[in-house]
Amino acid sequence: MKITQEDVKHIARLSRLYLSDEETTTFGGQLNSIIEYVEQLSGLDTGSVEPTSHVIPLNNVMRDDTLKPSLPVEEALKNATDATEKFYRVPKIIE
Template identity: 60%
Template sequence: MKISIEHIAHLARLFLSEKEKELFGGQLEGILNYMEKLNELDTKDIEPTSHVIAINNITRDDVPTPSLAREEALLNAPDKTDKFYRVPKIIE
């Protein structure tokens, strides 16, 4: 498979020097050649997977618990009113 490094650079809005085009072109060609080698493998009896190993989420049970009292939540606030946090005004 032949891919133009100039075309890819244009799509990515990259300006490459001739030296960079030569370097990246060689690297890209190596990657594509390796992918072609992988395409030679017989995978018809292998089921598609998203991960090579099984991944399990470690989660805790969702148990409702009482929330903090308002006074306790506001206890360490640097500036507060009776019911709310006070923050500096940022929009004029």
């Protein structure tokens, strides 16, 4: 599969990005290199490789939640342009 300049322009348009002709050419080349590499990987025999979601074994790498004092409401709302009781007030955006 070969990515054309028109494909790159279409992807940029969908992404709401403006690309110069030079950037379109550069990104087109980069995308084609990536696709060639993926096609090369697709040709490898992986029948004897056990499927994994991570290359190295990982178990819950997140820290434990610890309860500690938080910022007082008054302090949190100190710089708010508009607040009601203990909440920020923002303009309505959904009808």
